[in-house]
Amino acid sequence: xxKLKIAAAQMGPLHKADTKxxxxxxxxxxxxxxxxxxxxFVVFPELAFTTFFPRWWMEDQEEVDRRYFExxxxxxxxxxxxxEAKKLGIGFYIGYxxxxxxxxxxxxxxxxxxxxxxVGKYRKIHLPGHADHKPEAAxxxxxxxxxxxxxxxxRVWRFMDxxxxxxxxxxxxxxxxxxxxxxxxxxxxxxxxxxxxxNLHYPEPPALRVHHHLIMxxxxxxxxxSWLIETAKCGFEDGFRMFGxxxxxAPTGEIAAKSQTEEDEVIAFNCDIDxxxxxxxxxxxxxxxxRPEHYRLIVERTGAEVTPAN
Ligand code: CDT
Numbered sequence: 001x002x003k004l005k006i007a008a009a010q011m012g013p014l015h016k017a018d019t020k021x022x023x024x025x026x027x028x029x030x031x032x033x034x035x036x037x038x039x040x041f042v043v044f045p046e047l048a049f050t051t052f053f054p055r056w057w058m059e060d061q062e063e064v065d066r067r068y069f070e071x072x073x074x075x076x077x078x079x080x081x082x083x084e085a086k087k088l089g090i091g092f093y094i095g096y097x098x099x100x101x102x103x104x105x106x107x108x109x110x111x112x113x114x115x116x117x118x119v120g121k122y123r124k125i126h127l128p129g130h131a132d133h134k135p136e137a138a139x140x141x142x143x144x145x146x147x148x149x150x151x152x153x154x155r156v157w158r159f160m161d162x163x164x165x166x167x168x169x170x171x172x173x174x175x176x177x178x179x180x181x182x183x184x185x186x187x188x189x190x191x192x193x194x195x196x197x198x199n200l201h202y203p204e205p206p207a208l209r210v211h212h213h214l215i216m217x218x219x220x221x222x223x224x225x226s227w228l229i230e231t232a233k234c235g236f237e238d239g240f241r242m243f244g245x246x247x248x249x250a251p252t253g254e255i256a257a258k259s260q261t262e263e264d265e266v267i268a269f270n271c272d273i274d275x276x277x278x279x280x281x282x283x284x285x286x287x288x289x290x291r292p293e294h295y296r297l298i299v300e301r302t303g304a305e306v307t308p309a310n
Contacts, residue, residue: 002161002273006188006229007039010246011048012263013235016056020049020077027081027094030266035088037268040114041160042085045233046095046124046169046192047107049078052233053097054142055196055240057133064146069099073110073118086116091160093190093229095168097146098123107147109166109192111159120157122166123150126174129200139240141200143170154180162187162273169193172216172230175223176298182224183286187273189226194233197241210243214255222253225276225284235262251276 009030014023027044034042047053053068065071073096074082085092091114098108098121107124127149129141154177156165165181165188172178172191181189195213197206213230221228227250234244246259248269257267280286 003270004041004160004162004188004273005037005039005268005270006227006248007034007037007042007266007268008229008231008246008248008257008259009034009042009044010231010244010259010261010263010265010267011045011233012261012265013237013242014049014051014233015238016051016053018051020075023049024078024081026264028084030264031081031084031088031090031092033266034268035090037266038270039266039268040090041188042090042092043190043229043231044092044094044192045231046109046194047097048094048192048233049096051237052194052240052242054129054146055139055237057135057140057142065099065105069097069105071099071101073098082112082116085112086114089114091119093166093192095192105147106150107143107168108150109168109190111157111164111166111190113159119159120155120166121152122155122168123148123152124168124171125150125154126170126177128170137200138198139196139200141196154184156181156184156186159188164188164190167191169195172213172220175220178220178224178226182226186224186226187276188271189220189224189228191228191230192233193230194242197243206243210245213243213245214247217247217249218253218255221249221251223284225251225279227251227271227273227275232259251279 095109098106111119127143131144165186244262248257256269
């Protein structure tokens with residue numbers, strides 16, 4: 001039986017005025033707490049070093065790059081996290097805003113081995129929100145302005161004696177993303193998120209938004225027979241609320257651990273990586289039961305078109 005104790009290290013709010021150095025200090029504290037709980041792999045949130053800046057319309061791109069993006073990882077400000085993880089022998093996932101040497105910008109995440117080496121990188125593919133300024137809205141969701149669609153595909157890596165894949169936030173709403181990881185043998189999927197409690201587009205009860213978050217996580221983990229770790233950045237960032245509910249979900253679809261607060265909080269679970277073996281041999285034996293010849297529309301059609309058979 002392969003066991004891996006995994007932690008979701010949730011972060012409370014990071015305000016506009018908070019520096020990357022201050023954020024890193026908190027991340028190091030969360031890492032130490034995870035270590036004290038016996039965790040060997042820690043999943044941090046999406047865009048973990050800064051406030052969720054896509055909520056702000058900003059025109060000075062140089063300033064945005066300097067304050068919110070990383071052109072190297074680790075950088076001077078973020079290095080203490082990498083150093084502490086190496087010292088403690090912990091592997092981790094962390095989300096950040098990536099600025100490439102060609103001045104391309106991605107909402108990215110990396111998987112870092114316990115020896116400090118970067119094993120893999122993912123660039124978010126399902127960017128939510130909009131690119132235009134909506135001055136009438138209470139807040140913005142400008143991921144389509146600040147980031148390009150990821151160009152690295154959905155990948156998995158050999159990681160700490162498992163096969164691990166990465167997704168970021170809104171990807172969890174799209175079953176195709178998770179299935180592509182499962183088809184590559186994913187045993188663990190790590191995902192960081194920043195989800196506003198209010199729906200920008202239409203009034204929606206906050207409890208319903210959380211309900212969707214939970215049912216998506218449980219069904220994705222079960223239907224793909226994989227462990228799923230989802231970690232929030234949450235609470236009131238400069239007055240704008242994002243929900244917590246960080247989760248560790250088993251391949252059975254059961255929630256193994258869930259955060260209770262909207263603050264810095266670690267949850268951990270000793271995951272049996274082989275728990276899904278029976279499911280993978282029976283109900284979700286993809287080789288035996290999948291019928292890709294009937295799934296062509298999934299890749300041929302993007303938007304729904306009304307095309308009845310009669
Ligand atoms: N960060 C992120 O991807 N958030 C989205 C908000 C969707 S509503 C515009 C999410 O899926 O949680």
